Amino acid sequence: MTSGKGNEMTIAKAGAAEVDVAIVGAGMAGTSLATLLGKAGRKVALIDPHRVHHDEFRAEKIGADQMQLFEKLGLDKTVMPLVTPFSDLYVFRLGQFFAREKKWEYAFSYGSLINGLRDALPPQVPLTVGKVTEVSTGPDRQRLVLVDGSVINARLLVVATGYSEAVRRAIGVERIEESKAHSLSMGFDLAISPRDCTYQALTCYGRRAEDRVAYLTIFPIGNKMRANMFVYRTVAEQWTRDFRADPQKMLRELMPEISAQCGNFEVASPVEVRQVNLTTTQGHRRDGVVFIGDAFCTTCPTPGVGIGRVMIDVDQLHSVHIPRWLETPGMAVDKIDAFYDDPVKVTSDEKGMRVSFYAKRITTETGLEWRVRRLRNNTARQLMIIGRKVRHLGSRRQPGMA
């Protein structure tokens, strides 16, 4: 009934594919989960409308803790060749050099990363390229009909369609806006090459609350220097239009302290701008279906916890819940609830939401409490900067004194 063609699957219209788990959406969450379940010997269908994931602006770097999750899941061998690792990060705060951090980070273009993960799908888990037109879910069987009329029957349906609403709506779940237009993420290439940039990577935090800038981070992806900037503004406002029109001028005004090190902020690509809403889901506790990754909840890129949250969903489902669910007949909501109530998942989602709100408040809030907090943080940082300068001066004087 199913025939493999390369790593794609075509389903003969006459019959239906029978699988343990049908995963709709072959992004970070769906492709990773499909790989792990396939390797564990499960029969899996992975469905996405596009064979090749287009190169959209999404997460472009992860930290060591997130890479450890890929390692734990055995996906690091696939991921490592697709990323640019770096470990020497210069941090600027309050308009001055603040710290040099020696820690591993890994940069990538999102489309290439997802396509690399898809290429590494086990042969027994082909990608079905198609659009889902009908979904029916129940306590025993889940049924998907694709636009070409082919049918997939599964014991469990996993929805991993990211921001997209079509499949979620067809099932009848609702997205709740926890914070609409919470922030803007902006991505662009700098003209300077990694070889000519003074620093391997740098992060510069906004100086004034009224600027509404969380931070700008600059890092290498292959042979180019990429910039991600996170601001608490909206797409429509004049500031955003001005930034798009002349990012170099705006950056030189906002962050003159790092301009020279970054080739005077000469920009070599259009500025990609994405509005981020913080969302959760309502009505998701149902028979036969589970929502994961951004299809379940979205947090803000500023604290950089999105990929970690997605991979925790994947890990808990693959290592704890799905093996238990498939052991016994049925897929009623009491089984599914165990995932949504899993303390590891709950803690990860709650932390993602908490740090997303905190990062905005500590940057922009003007009430007394937040001004005091900023003053306290900035005083501590200023003291650290002074301490470092004094130590530096001391170590320079040392030879002369000897």
Ligand SMILES: Cc1cc2nc3c(=O)[nH]c(=O)nc-3n(C[C@H](O)[C@H](O)[C@H](O)COP(=O)(O)OP(=O)(O)OC[C@H]3O[C@@H](n4cnc5c(N)ncnc54)[C@H](O)[C@@H]3O)c2cc1C
């Ligand atoms: C601008 C931006 C910057 C970010 N930066 C960071 C960062 O620095 N660090 C970090 O940790 N996180 C970051 N994130 C968050 C991170 O990118 C996401 O949390 C993560 O990519 C979500 O993965 P996912 O698998 O849930 O969704 P996706 O990877 O979006 O996958 C969804 C998949 O579903 C498919 N699909 C859609 N509709 C259908 C349908 N009807 N039928 C079948 N398939 C469908 C799509 O084609 C896609 O392949 C950022 C997000 C944004 C928007």
